[in-house]
Amino acid sequence: MAAPPRLGCAPLALAPRADSALRALRASSRGQAASLTSSGPIGDHVGTVPGAERSQAKSADEPRLGAASRDAPASAYVHLPFCKRRCFYCDFPVRAVGDDAGTPAVQDAMSKYVDLVCAEIDANVRLGSRPLQTVFFGGGTPSLTAPGLLERILASLRRKLGIAHGAEISMEADPGTFDAVKLRAYLDLGVSRFSVGVQAFQEELLRGGGRSHSLADVRRAIEDMHAVAPPSWSLDLISGLPFSTPAAWEESLRMAVEAQPHHVSVYDLQVEEGTPFGHWYSPGQSPLPSDATSSAMYVMASETLRSSGYEHYEVSNYAKPGHQCRHNLTYWTRRQCYAFGLGAASYLMGRRFRRPAKMAAYRKWVHSLQGEAVPMGGQPKESLRDQMEEELMLRLRLREGLDLMQFENEFGAAAREAVVGVLAHFVDRGLVEVDAPCHKSLLSGGVRQAGERVRLTDPSGWLVSNDIISDLFVALPD
Ligand code: SF4
Numbered sequence: 001m002a003a004p005p006r007l008g009c010a011p012l013a014l015a016p017r018a019d020s021a022l023r024a025l026r027a028s029s030r031g032q033a034a035s036l037t038s039s040g041p042i043g044d045h046v047g048t049v050p051g052a053e054r055s056q057a058k059s060a061d062e063p064r065l066g067a068a069s070r071d072a073p074a075s076a077y078v079h080l081p082f083c084k085r086r087c088f089y090c091d092f093p094v095r096a097v098g099d100d101a102g103t104p105a106v107q108d109a110m111s112k113y114v115d116l117v118c119a120e121i122d123a124n125v126r127l128g129s130r131p132l133q134t135v136f137f138g139g140g141t142p143s144l145t146a147p148g149l150l151e152r153i154l155a156s157l158r159r160k161l162g163i164a165h166g167a168e169i170s171m172e173a174d175p176g177t178f179d180a181v182k183l184r185a186y187l188d189l190g191v192s193r194f195s196v197g198v199q200a201f202q203e204e205l206l207r208g209g210g211r212s213h214s215l216a217d218v219r220r221a222i223e224d225m226h227a228v229a230p231p232s233w234s235l236d237l238i239s240g241l242p243f244s245t246p247a248a249w250e251e252s253l254r255m256a257v258e259a260q261p262h263h264v265s266v267y268d269l270q271v272e273e274g275t276p277f278g279h280w281y282s283p284g285q286s287p288l289p290s291d292a293t294s295s296a297m298y299v300m301a302s303e304t305l306r307s308s309g310y311e312h313y314e315v316s317n318y319a320k321p322g323h324q325c326r327h328n329l330t331y332w333t334r335r336q337c338y339a340f341g342l343g344a345a346s347y348l349m350g351r352r353f354r355r356p357a358k359m360a361a362y363r364k365w366v367h368s369l370q371g372e373a374v375p376m377g378g379q380p381k382e383s384l385r386d387q388m389e390e391e392l393m394l395r396l397r398l399r400e401g402l403d404l405m406q407f408e409n410e411f412g413a414a415a416r417e418a419v420v421g422v423l424a425h426f427v428d429r430g431l432v433e434v435d436a437p438c439h440k441s442l443l444s445g446g447v448r449q450a451g452e453r454v455r456l457t458d459p460s461g462w463l464v465s466n467d468i469i470s471d472l473f474v475a476l477p478d
Contacts, residue, residue: 072128073348075330076161078117078153079341081140081359082110084177088210088276089269093343093357094140099212101144101177113342113359114149116366118156120340123369127336127348131162134327135169141197143173147185154189161338168192168232168326176217183228193232193325195265196221201255202248205241210276222259232323234263239297241269242277242287249297253304262323266301267316268294295463302459315397315462332394334387348374350381388415388476393469401435401455404442418475423454426468431461 085096097106135157137150150171157163170193171186183194200206203215213221225233235256239249256264271277271288284291302312310318314332317325330337339346343357353376356362369375382390388411395402408416424443426432435453440446443454456462 071335072130073336073338074130074133074164075135075327075335076132076157076338076340077136077138077327077344077346078157079140079339079344080137080142080145081113081342082106082144083139083141083174084144084212085210087212088208088280089272090210091272091275092140095359097144107146110145110149114145114152116363117153117341120366120369121153121156121160123366123372123375124160124338124340125372125374126161127374131164131167132157132338133164133167134330135163135167136327137169137171137191139172141174141177142171143178143182143186143194147182147189150186150191151189163190170195170325170327172197173221174213175221176213178221178224180224180227183224183230187228187230192230193234194225194230195234195236195263195325196225196261197236198222198256199236199238200241200244200248201252202244205244205248208243209238209241225259225261232262234265234325235259235261236265236267237301239266239268239301240289240294242281244289244297246293246296246300249300250304253301257304257308262320263325264305264310264318265316266298266305266318268298298463299459302462306458311399312458313399315465332398334390334394346375348376351376351379352382353377353379384411385476385478387411389473392419392472392476396456396465396469399455399458401453404452404454405448405450412477414477418477419454419472422468422472422475426461431457431464431468433457433461 079093081093081095082097082101083090083094084099084101086094095109097109100106101110135154137145137153142150154163154169163169167190169189169191171191173183173194174197186194198218198221199209199211201215201218206213206215206218222235237252237256269277269288271281271283281288284294289297305318306312310320311324312318313324314328317328319325334347336349337347339355341355342359342362343355345352345354355375356365391407391410392402402419404416404420407419420443423432427434427443433455434441434443435451435455436442436446436449437451438446438449441452442448456465456468461468
């Protein structure tokens with residue numbers, strides 16, 4: 001049985017991991033290799049220390065942007081890199097500060113970092129007039145950041161980009177780094193959604209992953225969430241930790257449901273090169289679960305959470321009605337997004353640009369910014385082919401699926417024909433389903449019709465999503 005989608009281990013990872021998975025698929029499909037069963041090891045991909053480009057610069061060879069990409073950006077990601085310690089599987093841009101984040105030295109380092117982020121925001125050009133509809137503080141462990149520092153970043157964002165009334169403002173929060181008083185202070189600043197990195201409900205699995213929190217911290221974190229009752233909160237789990245068993249996973253899922261979050265994220269562990277896990281373990285080999293066990297865990301999560309009232313709206317994400325993460329949906333629907341901070345990746349004017357991931361290089365880069373510009377690091381604009389591949393990979397991560405008519409309008413009839421030709425084979429095998437307004441769908445030999453959508457089935461189609469997407473990439477016209 002194929003391994004489940006391995007797309008990251010924390011919400012921050014969503015965009016970068018999707019990028020990386022996409023690169024792996026491209027490498028495979030362009031090399032005409034056999035289809036993949038998982039996204040494989042993913043390395044960091046920091047852009048060169050960039051120059052900056054004036055937003056008004058227009059080029060005659062500007063590629064056609066996706067319909068969504070043409071909308072003015074209305075989302076911002078802010079990276080807050082401080083963690084108590086580095087978890088054994090983590091390769092994010094992180095600074096470990098030890099167990100006491102309250103010391104003057106740590107507070108001073110955080111304050112100086114916030115100065116850099118605010119300077120970066122100030123040097124950024126606002127594209128269009130839409131105020132931000134979503135802001136996401138990812139990390140790192142943003143809940144280590146004092147509310148007063150978060151307030152400074154929000155003030156900079158408001159001044160520079162505007163924040164809409166009712167905007168979703170999310171922050172990641174790890175057990176053991178907040179209490180009810182701190183949560184209320186964040187809420188008072190406008191934070192409306194917390195993403196709590198529980199990861200597991202077994203003390204030995206938390207310790208084995210190098211997490212800084214204990215099971216008692218998890219229990220307190222859940223109690224605090226209930227005491228404060230934010231508009232929305234997510235409980236995040238990692239499947240496939242070393243020494244994890246189906247029984248332990250079943251227990252984690254049950255306890256997650258009992259905690260009654262509005263949203264649950266479930267990421268399969270990715271073993272990254274250069275991390276302690278990368279030195280100690282090999283994917284699919286004990287003490288990591290086999291691919292078959294990982295797949296069974298993915299199915300277990302899907303069945304347990306859906307039967308508990310959560311919609312499986314994205315390959316790794318589940319939500320009660322009205323609680324989908326609006327910010328992450330901007331990534332999955334290929335909309336533009338500002339990004340600020342160490343190693344953060346923006347998508348603006350058709351270019352993806354990742355900031356330096358080392359603090360000294362990031363500081364130097366921020367100090368080099370002059371005047372207002374859209375930082376792009378000299379990255380080329382995405383080609384139409386790149387956009388087409390991203391559209392397929394990202395849309396097929398979503399329960400909503402791919403709108404074939406929209407895809408044709410954006411990428412042409414030949415691209416649509418290629419997609420239909422590949423997906424039709426998977427319909428019979430129960431891996432792809434078609435949502436057609438009229439009874440007869442094009443995939444089943446009917447007529448082309450507006451609103452016809454294709455999606456991967458849950459869980460069978462999503463379990464082999466990399467295989468299907470790899471086949472699509474091979475079939476796409478150049
Ligand atoms: S809490 Fe752990 S996994 Fe999350 S960013 Fe910090 S070190 Fe990485």
